Amino acid sequence: MLQLAVAVVAAEAVDSVVDTQPVIEVQHAIKQYGVGEASIFALDDVSLTIAAGEYVAIMGPSGSGKSTLMNILGALDIMTSGKYFLDGIEISSMDENHLSIVRGRKIGFIFQSFNLIPRTSALANVELPMAYQGVKGAERRERAMVALEVVGLGDRVHHEPTELSGGQQQRVAVARALATRPALLLADEPTGALDTKSTNDLLDLFDQINAAGRTVIVITHEHDVAQRAKRIIRMRDGKIVSDELNKERVA
Amino acid sequence: MSILEIVRFAIRGLFINRLRTALTMLGIMIGVASVIILLAVGNGSSKAIQSSLDRLGTNSLQVNSGARGFGGRRGGASATIRKPLTILDATALMDPIQAPDIKQVAPIANVNAACVIGTNTITPSTFVGTWPSYFEASNTQVLKGSYFTNDDVTQGRNVAVIGNTVATTLFGTDNPVGQTIRCGGIPFTIIGTTEVKGSTGFLDGDSLVVIPLTSAENSITGYQPLSSILVEAKSPTATTPAQTEITNILDARHGIKGNASADFSIFNQASLLTTSATSSQTFTTLLGAVAAISLLVGGIGITNIMLVTVVERTREIGIRKAIGAPKGAILSQFLIEATILSLFGGAFGVLLGILGSHFTISGTKPILVPASIFIAFGVSALIGVFFGGYPASRAASLRPIEALRHE
Ligand SMILES: Nc1ncnc2c1ncn2[C@@H]1O[C@H](COP(=O)(O)OP(=O)(O)O)[C@@H](O)[C@H]1O
Ligand SMILES: [Mg+2]
Numbered sequence A: 001m002l003q004l005a006v007a008v009v010a011a012e013a014v015d016s017v018v019d020t021q022p023v024i025e026v027q028h029a030i031k032q033y034g035v036g037e038a039s040i041f042a043l044d045d046v047s048l049t050i051a052a053g054e055y056v057a058i059m060g061p062s063g064s065g066k067s068t069l070m071n072i073l074g075a076l077d078i079m080t081s082g083k084y085f086l087d088g089i090e091i092s093s094m095d096e097n098h099l100s101i102v103r104g105r106k107i108g109f110i111f112q113s114f115n116l117i118p119r120t121s122a123l124a125n126v127e128l129p130m131a132y133q134g135v136k137g138a139e140r141r142e143r144a145m146v147a148l149e150v151v152g153l154g155d156r157v158h159h160e161p162t163e164l165s166g167g168q169q170q171r172v173a174v175a176r177a178l179a180t181r182p183a184l185l186l187a188d189e190p191t192g193a194l195d196t197k198s199t200n201d202l203l204d205l206f207d208q209i210n211a212a213g214r215t216v217i218v219i220t221h222e223h224d225v226a227q228r229a230k231r232i233i234r235m236r237d238g239k240i241v242s243d244e245l246n247k248e249r250v251a
Numbered sequence B: 001m002s003i004l005e006i007v008r009f010a011i012r013g014l015f016i017n018r019l020r021t022a023l024t025m026l027g028i029m030i031g032v033a034s035v036i037i038l039l040a041v042g043n044g045s046s047k048a049i050q051s052s053l054d055r056l057g058t059n060s061l062q063v064n065s066g067a068r069g070f071g072g073r074r075g076g077a078s079a080t081i082r083k084p085l086t087i088l089d090a091t092a093l094m095d096p097i098q099a100p101d102i103k104q105v106a107p108i109a110n111v112n113a114a115c116v117i118g119t120n121t122i123t124p125s126t127f128v129g130t131w132p133s134y135f136e137a138s139n140t141q142v143l144k145g146s147y148f149t150n151d152d153v154t155q156g157r158n159v160a161v162i163g164n165t166v167a168t169t170l171f172g173t174d175n176p177v178g179q180t181i182r183c184g185g186i187p188f189t190i191i192g193t194t195e196v197k198g199s200t201g202f203l204d205g206d207s208l209v210v211i212p213l214t215s216a217e218n219s220i221t222g223y224q225p226l227s228s229i230l231v232e233a234k235s236p237t238a239t240t241p242a243q244t245e246i247t248n249i250l251d252a253r254h255g256i257k258g259n260a261s262a263d264f265s266i267f268n269q270a271s272l273l274t275t276s277a278t279s280s281q282t283f284t285t286l287l288g289a290v291a292a293i294s295l296l297v298g299g300i301g302i303t304n305i306m307l308v309t310v311v312e313r314t315r316e317i318g319i320r321k322a323i324g325a326p327k328g329a330i331l332s333q334f335l336i337e338a339t340i341l342s343l344f345g346g347a348f349g350v351l352l353g354i355l356g357s358h359f360t361i362s363g364t365k366p367i368l369v370p371a372s373i374f375i376a377f378g379v380s381a382l383i384g385v386f387f388g389g390y391p392a393s394r395a396a397s398l399r400p401i402e403a404l405r406h407e
Helices: A002-015 A066-073 A094-106 A122-133 A139-149 A166-179 A196-211 B003-016 B017-056 B087-092 B133-137 B150-155 B164-171 B213-221 B236-254 B269-312 B314-321 B327-354 B370-397 B400-405
Strands: A024-034 A040-051 A055-059 A082-087 A107-110 A183-189 A215-219 A231-236 A239-245 B060-065 B102-110 B113-118 B120-123 B128-132 B140-143 B158-162 B182-185 B187-195 B208-212 B230-233 B263-268
Touching: A002 B120, A024 A066, A024 A215, A040 A066, A040 A215, A040 A239, A055 A066, A055 A107, A066 A082, A066 A183, A066 A215, A066 B133, A094 A107, A094 A122, A094 B314, A094 B327, A107 A166, A122 A139, A122 A166, A139 A166, A166 A196, A166 B003, A183 A196, B003 B327, B017 B269, B017 B327, B017 B370, B060 B236, B060 B269, B087 B102, B087 B236, B102 B133, B102 B236, B113 B164, B120 B164, B128 B133, B128 B213, B133 B230, B150 B213, B158 B164, B158 B182, B164 B187, B164 B208, B187 B213, B208 B213, B230 B236, B236 B263, B236 B269, B263 B269, B269 B314, B269 B327, B269 B370, B314 B327, B314 B370, B314 B400, B327 B370
Parallel strands: A055 A215, A055 A231, A107 A183, A183 A215, B128 B208, B158 B187
Antiparallel strands: A024 A040, A024 A082, A231 A239, B060 B230, B060 B263, B102 B128, B102 B230, B113 B120, B113 B182, B140 B187, B158 B208, B182 B187
């Protein structure tokens, strides 16, 4: 049943992605904070291409620019200079109104701190991005229910965030990210606030989602988490220092 | 994203913070209700002044002895020898050639005496000896029995027409007509009672005893100058020319020339009416201003609450934007929250205002001003949009990353 549901969600995702094109193409991204003496380059000439269906981990010590990169990939922030194409569309020249549409349709976010809407049920949280996209009530509910089934929370749909454990909250966030059938799943330290068991459950879920064909990017500083990905990118001081396939996962 | 959806988000937002929502609505509610009630009070009091002056008769002028007092005319030049008002002055005013605007005249002698029957006693606030013309000139109508006649005056009969307060004080619910009371020790037969006049300011218009001028002079006051002369002009607009005619006639009779100050004064009911109408208008404007301020304070309350709400929910706004909420959706959500606050607050305020206008407030029966309901409600709705607009647009303009970083 669960496998079937994942397959359904993923199959639709694959249809929507033009597989010949890379999902992400970043050219010479620079992100500068502050000016003059005090200014720092959180991203210092980063170029990066990620193809559809990849499972990428971005690693690096604290302050190396991982979150900055993720915010730019997720269209939450704009870079100082450089170009960014998401799913073939140039994002770097868009205004905020178009960016909000891109975020809603192309990207699913998973944050370290879950970022669910407080005092709102799991179901309503998962429905929310679809509501902003104008998906009608009945279809929205059905898709949200399927997504919650996929993450194993079919029996907790009416619980509010405070009534769920950290692992369960993060799974609601995954369901919310999946329900819009995004081209890209972006997770910034998704296991940072979880115990070992919840971490493994979540990573199993990412494996399934990726196995079903969806692009997944996980930002982490934990070795175990990175090892689940098929490609590992390491950063330091705003630069990519290594970018290689994970031999343990890729034959 | 349909507008209905956004309305649902807004309502959910309001429900999450019930107490705050209720208190904010209360602010607007009090503002709207006070606009409606205070304007109704202002309106009620000016209507009350109007109708009591109407009852008094706006055609009438009162000539009093002495230059001072309301409506006195000339400024103080040298004083002349004071001549009292007499019956002859009164009859002179009845000259149709010199005073064409005067309909009739009633000389008045004030009587200072208590009236008694059995153990009941009353000192009427208005106790006059006069002519039958008094009744029409003062707009006093007899309800039971009859007026006294010119014959009663000539014969000096001890008959009296009494007002409602006097009747109930002395006789309770019994019919006073035909009964005899003693006023200043003299027996008077009651021949009529007057219609209820109500009170004008501090004066109870129904604490009234009217007797023939001659019997007052014969048996109580003795022969004294008149207290005043009541003059009825032919129409409300004739009061001003009538006043001039009175002045001319009495100036001639009392030998007042040029700028010499007069020894009489004329009290003009019509000019009093305009004065009190203006003052009650000022009163209403003042009340309206106070009410408008309280509505404004309610509006500032909404702004305040919306600003707090936006700050408190910055992170939530960031999340919503991260998952694809367009600027317009966030803007509408907060704008609708503010509008719902003011619309419902306004609606409750209208209810409270209409309800509150049914109670007598410090002696005034409020009369609703229909326009005030629409204005108060409309203004409160606009307040929601205007005062909610600023915090809402601040919320909507936040960059998602900034909002998400907010703790
Ligand atoms: N809003 C900001 N203002 C100024 N400097 C920032 C801001 N956000 C991040 N930085 C700086 O940019 C660098 C990269 O930060 P970040 O991307 O959060 O690193 P990581 O997620 O890898 O720990 C850090 O040196 C950090 O101090
Ligand atoms: Mg980080």
